[in-house]
Amino acid sequence: MTIRQPLETVSLVDAAVNRLRNDLLTGGYAAGQELSDTQVAEEFGIARPTARMVVQQLINEGMLVRPPGYSARVRCFEPAEVSDLYRVRRLVELDAVRAIKASTLPLVGVEATLANFESLSPNANWHEVAEADVAFHCSVVEAAGSPRLSEFFASLTGELRLMIAILRKHYSSANALYVEHLELYTLLRDAPLRDVEAKWTRHLEDARKFLEASLAT
Known part of the structure; x- marks a missing residue:
């Protein structure tokens, strides 16, 4: 047995x-x-x-x-708080992206979180979607190989989860959000740094603008 x-x-x-x-x-x-x-x-x-x-x-x-x-x-968020948090996200995540592209750092952790994201059912609870989203971005920061950077980014995840809950109206389904993260991963693995930075920045900027607009109404 x-x-x-x-x-x-x-x-x-x-x-x-x-x-x-x-x-x-x-x-x-x-x-x-x-x-x-x-x-x-x-x-x-x-x-x-x-x-x-x-x-x-x-x-x-x-x-x-x-x-x-x-x-x-x-917790309530003001548009200025969203702007500030996403400014920090850009600094941390783009630094992680540059570290990954400048080396041969493995992406096993990123691939594992992406696989978990893909496994979510179309009718998944948005709490699960938020967890999968945050886990993906945390795994990218962890792949950069800086424990302090990972620890700092982890301290933001509670606020990020709440903000992703607001983003529910921005996506038609959990799969739509997964597809967007699959594109981020594919670029991170295969594309030149400038293309990865451009896509990553657009991904964060789109979320920031939607959140700010949602909170301003």
Whole structure:
């Protein structure tokens, strides 16, 4: 008999964080909506101290904010914040692209995330789509071989996931977003640097403009 790998144990806090994160990414809570520790405790059937840990984790990820003296709220974005985040994305991701093209760094991790992206069903939950999108871009930064750059980019992923949730209206399906990332990968693997930089910049700029327009209305 084949011995299977042990099942991964997920703590109550992790399980609640995953559920609440999914709810945030699928529009279960409106931008700016209050989300108190007591409310989370009641909705998830957990103790209030546990709920506070859950809320704090999502504050750390940038999905919630807790103004001094107030309960946590779902993160809202202003157009200027989108512009700033995408400015940072361009700096980090284009630096990673240049490092990859200037060397023979392997793209195994990028290929793995792309395969996962492709495996999503046409009716995939947009939370899964957001995860696949972020995983692809993280894998590109990781392929550049700089642990500090990867760690910094990872600190942005909570905000990125929320923004990708807004981008849902911009794409007809999960497959449409996958095809766009497949093109990015193919260029990264085969095309001259200038072509990769141009396409990558357009990809980020299109998303930024759509997000800013969506938030301005």
